[in-house]
Amino acid sequence: MNIGDFAFLIPLLPALAFVITLFFGKRLYSGGALIPIGAIGASFIISLLITINILQNPDQVIHQSVHWFAIFNLGILIDPLAAVMLTMVSFVSLLIHIYAIGYMEHDPAKPRYFAETSLFTAAMLGVVLSDNILQMFIFWELVGLCSYLLIGFWYQKPSAAAAAKKAFLTTRVGDVMFLAGIIILFASLFQAFHGEVPEGVYLLQFSEMFNHIDALAAMNATILGMEVSHLTIIALLFFGGAIGKSGQFPLHVWLPDAMEGPTTVSALIHAATMVTAGVYLVARTFPMFLSAPDALIIVAYLGGFTALFAATMGLVMNDIKRVLAYSTVSQLGYMVLGLGMGAVVGLEAIGVSMFHLINHAFFKALLFLCAGSVIHAIGTQDMRQMGGLLKAMPITAGTMLVASLALAGFGIPGTSIGTSGFFSKDAIIETAFVFGEYSHDWIPYIFAILAALLTSIYIFRLFFMTFTGKSRNNAKAHEAPSIMTVPLLILAVFSLVFGALTLKPFIAFMERTFDNNVISLNIEHLATLGNYDLVLEHGPEPLFILWLPVIVAVAGLLISYLLYYKQVIDVSKVVSRENPVYKLLYNRYYQHKIFTELLATRIVYELISLSADYFDRKFIDTIVDGIGKITMSAGNFMRKIQTGVVQNYVAAVVAGVGLLIILFRLIVEVI
Amino acid sequence: MIGLEHYLILSAIIFSIGLYGLMTLNNGIRLMMCIELMLNAAIINLVAFSAYSHDITGQVFALFVIALAAAEAAIGLAIMLAIYRIRDDIELNEINILRW
Amino acid sequence: MLDDPGKALASISKLLPSNPGSLLITLLFLAVVVVSLIGTSFPVMDKPLADIADPSNIEKIGLMLFTEHVIAFEVLALVLLASLIGAIYLARKEVDK
Numbered sequence: 001m002n003i004g005d006f007a008f009l010i011p012l013l014p015a016l017a018f019v020i021t022l023f024f025g026k027r028l029y030s031g032g033a034l035i036p037i038g039a040i041g042a043s044f045i046i047s048l049l050i051t052i053n054i055l056q057n058p059d060q061v062i063h064q065s066v067h068w069f070a071i072f073n074l075g076i077l078i079d080p081l082a083a084v085m086l087t088m089v090s091f092v093s094l095l096i097h098i099y100a101i102g103y104m105e106h107d108p109a110k111p112r113y114f115a116e117t118s119l120f121t122a123a124m125l126g127v128v129l130s131d132n133i134l135q136m137f138i139f140w141e142l143v144g145l146c147s148y149l150l151i152g153f154w155y156q157k158p159s160a161a162a163a164a165k166k167a168f169l170t171t172r173v174g175d176v177m178f179l180a181g182i183i184i185l186f187a188s189l190f191q192a193f194h195g196e197v198p199e200g201v202y203l204l205q206f207s208e209m210f211n212h213i214d215a216l217a218a219m220n221a222t223i224l225g226m227e228v229s230h231l232t233i234i235a236l237l238f239f240g241g242a243i244g245k246s247g248q249f250p251l252h253v254w255l256p257d258a259m260e261g262p263t264t265v266s267a268l269i270h271a272a273t274m275v276t277a278g279v280y281l282v283a284r285t286f287p288m289f290l291s292a293p294d295a296l297i298i299v300a301y302l303g304g305f306t307a308l309f310a311a312t313m314g315l316v317m318n319d320i321k322r323v324l325a326y327s328t329v330s331q332l333g334y335m336v337l338g339l340g341m342g343a344v345v346g347l348e349a350i351g352v353s354m355f356h357l358i359n360h361a362f363f364k365a366l367l368f369l370c371a372g373s374v375i376h377a378i379g380t381q382d383m384r385q386m387g388g389l390l391k392a393m394p395i396t397a398g399t400m401l402v403a404s405l406a407l408a409g410f411g412i413p414g415t416s417i418g419t420s421g422f423f424s425k426d427a428i429i430e431t432a433f434v435f436g437e438y439s440h441d442w443i444p445y446i447f448a449i450l451a452a453l454l455t456s457i458y459i460f461r462l463f464f465m466t467f468t469g470k471s472r473n474n475a476k477a478h479e480a481p482s483i484m485t486v487p488l489l490i491l492a493v494f495s496l497v498f499g500a501l502t503l504k505p506f507i508a509f510m511e512r513t514f515d516n517n518v519i520s521l522n523i524e525h526l527a528t529l530g531n532y533d534l535v536l537e538h539g540p541e542p543l544f545i546l547w548l549p550v551i552v553a554v555a556g557l558l559i560s561y562l563l564y565y566k567q568v569i570d571v572s573k574v575v576s577r578e579n580p581v582y583k584l585l586y587n588r589y590y591q592h593k594i595f596t597e598l599l600a601t602r603i604v605y606e607l608i609s610l611s612a613d614y615f616d617r618k619f620i621d622t623i624v625d626g627i628g629k630i631t632m633s634a635g636n637f638m639r640k641i642q643t644g645v646v647q648n649y650v651a652a653v654v655a656g657v658g659l660l661i662i663l664f665r666l667i668v669e670v671i
Numbered sequence: 672m673i674g675l676e677h678y679l680i681l682s683a684i685i686f687s688i689g690l691y692g693l694m695t696l697n698n699g700i701r702l703m704m705c706i707e708l709m710l711n712a713a714i715i716n717l718v719a720f721s722a723y724s725h726d727i728t729g730q731v732f733a734l735f736v737i738a739l740a741a742a743e744a745a746i747g748l749a750i751m752l753a754i755y756r757i758r759d760d761i762e763l764n765e766i767n768i769l770r771w
Numbered sequence: 772m773l774d775d776p777g778k779a780l781a782s783i784s785k786l787l788p789s790n791p792g793s794l795l796i797t798l799l800f801l802a803v804v805v806v807s808l809i810g811t812s813f814p815v816m817d818k819p820l821a822d823i824a825d826p827s828n829i830e831k832i833g834l835m836l837f838t839e840h841v842i843a844f845e846v847l848a849l850v851l852l853a854s855l856i857g858a859i860y861l862a863r864k865e866v867d868k
Contacts (some may be wrong), residue, residue, distance in 0.1 A: 723813075731840055741851075
């Protein structure tokens with residue numbers, strides 16, 4: 001019995017748990033939390049076994065598919081990329097579910113929460129193991145729906161409802177681009193087959209897509225006077241979907257507002273799983289990006305810019321969860337930047353980016369759960385009202401320190417000592433250096449280093465403001481119950497050791513994604529299609545470059561230490577409404593004003609919608625009402641014939657008979 | 672020579688006189704008389720055809736029509752009586768409950 | 772007469788029917804029937820039976836009535852009976868309790 005035969009259970013079990021919890025949750029113990037935990041635990045075990053299996057023979061991937069309708073199929077593809085994602089998603093989801101039993105203790109709507117997170121897990125697992133892009137899109141949308149439901153979990157709060165709506169609509173913009181990409185891909189593939197698809201060939205399967213990359217690259221379209229290949233358009237549209245889901249600029253606006261949901265939701269969805277779906281999509285369709293000229297450069301620039309941009313805003317936030325939200329956007333920018341480095345290093349980019357994705361999942365989930373523990377104890381989310389919690393909540397403080405060190409990337413280069421964040425972020429920064437070296441384009445590298453500095457500053461600012469100093473509030477803080485601290489400790493262990501254990505083999509493992517019994521591609525050939533010069537072997541970097549990220553991280557720690565712990569400089573003088581730079585950052589570059597008030601309200605609503613409404617009311621309604629009025633007045637006129645006097649009826653009958661006779665005679669004569 | 676058409680045209684004229692009266696008159700009794708006129712025009716038609724076809728069936732039919740006309744007149748007058756009892760006049764143009 | 776055209780018009784207008792539509796319809800009907808009649812050729816003899824005072828007419832009518840059309844005769848009797856009863860019922864005096 002092959003473990004791969006159970007692969008279909010991985011998304012199915014949480015979905016069943018969703019149904020059961022939704023209907024019977026109220027009557028079960030602790031709001032029906034145990035069924036999703038059992039289901040996700042089973043999914044985790046199956047994923048782990050499958051991953052171990054694939055680790056041992058990486059060229060035997062699991063591929064099952066059934067015919068659905070027309071030329072589409074439903075299928076499962078578990079290759080190295082999918083296997084590690086599955087394991088990570090189910091593992092983190094399991095830990096957060098256990099944590100949530102404690103966190104959501106006093107919430108009356110617990111069954112709904114567990115049902116929705118269970119559905120979300122099922123959908124995310126579905127995204128990961130889809131074998132064709134249409135099925136991935138279906139699960140992608142389902143993930144977006146669950147995100148909407150969970151952000152607006154406390155829907156009685158108007159801010160939560162508004163945030164949920166904003167999240168859904170913003171990711172929708174990305175989803176439309178994704179769908180457009182799928183449609184253009186389908187049309188192009190159909191054209192490549194010259195309109196006749198053989199039996200048993202499913203157009204949108206990944207294996208089919210990759211087989212036809214050459215054909216797709218040859219097709220060209222002219223947009224605005226420029227010759228663009230279809231492949232570039234498709235790749236960029238897919239990246240548009242990733243922008244929406246993974247919160248890159250300019251569609252990142254929903255992530256900070258998404259903190260309106262419960263903290264466990266933020267940990268699960270907006271740190272570890274849903275936002276990584278975009279990165280996963282780009283990694284999954286990486287051969288297409290590799291063959292499309294300039295697509296990877298755009299990816300790299302956008303990722304680097306987002307990383308820096310979000311880090312600047314994270315510096316000045318006062319809400320603990322908002323800082324973490326901007327941190328997530330920034331780290332996602334790092335992951336996208338890592339993917340963009342494929343322009344120079346080829347498939348190693350996937351390895352580097354996914355490695356950071358998995359490590360980030362661990363320490364960001366840990367950060368959110370610690371924040372949740374603090375919020376649970378204190379009752380407020382504003383950091384200005386926290387302080388001095390180190391003694392009261394030692395476990396939380398300790399794990400948060402570990403997570404902060406991981407996020408900032410502390411470690412000793414050249415050895416295996418360091419937090420996992422060090423290894424993964426360092427890998428990306430080094431890759432950016434190689435990129436700069438060989439293409440003489442240093443912008444991604446500069447963005448990465450600056451963002452690393454700011455990351456260190458803001459995360460330690462958060463730590464010092466929350467846990468050290470004099471207590472600025474009156475609430476009695478107590479340590480969280482053990483059901484909440486055990487997941488924290490497990491995640492802390494992973495944040496510490498996972499990086500050191502697995503960097504080199506991980507990257508090699510990832511490179512087998514496109515070299516196995518289902519998909520087997522010639523990477524050099526694809527890269528020449530995309531006009532990229534791949535550097536497959538690069539020498540060690542200069543020592544200074546190796547140590548620079550650590551120097552930057554320590555510098556950030558020192559700066560925060562001086563400002564917020566020792567309070568060498570009086571920060572309140574800088575942090576004030578008068579300072580224009582602070583105002584710019586605090587108002588988040590006025591994005592809310594620009595997007596919502598100017599674009600949505602003024603331009604779209606008032607200009608377009610209201611004028612369309614005016615046109616509709618005055619012009620079209622006149623026509624429609626006019627038809628009704630004409631009918632009624634014709635009817636009014638015709639009913640006067642019924643006078644009720646029989647003699648009139650007699651007259652009508654006789655007139656009719658006479659006319660009939662005349663007509664009959666005429667017709668007979670004519671014929 | 673008097674041919675069949677003369678009788679038929681006579682019948683048509685009497686019929687249309689009766690028809691005009693039917694369409695125009697207000698009084699109930701006058702309406703009954705116009706109906707009788709129309710029936711009689713039809714009888715003339717029947718008898719004319721019987722004479723010129725040398726077939727006696729037309730005249731037998733005419734007898735039946737006369738009897739029917741009588742029966743109908745009886746009923747009609749009874750109805751006029753009932754109407755008179757209710758409305759105190761027999762202006763048939765006033766009975767228009769089924770109008771719009 | 773001509774020095775009072777209003778009176779002349781009034782006296783003439785008394786001759787016109789009050790309902791010109793009905794007159795028109797009647798004339799139309801008459802015209803249609805007459806035109807149809809004149810054009811049609813009926814399959815009849817040229818002359819009616821010459822002898823008017825022949826009593827065998829009545830004999831023939833009676834014979835026909837009681838042999839060929841006896842059913843219609845009986846039914847007609849029933850119809851007359853029904854109309855008799857109906858007329859009596861409709862025209863009786865109001866019965867007050």
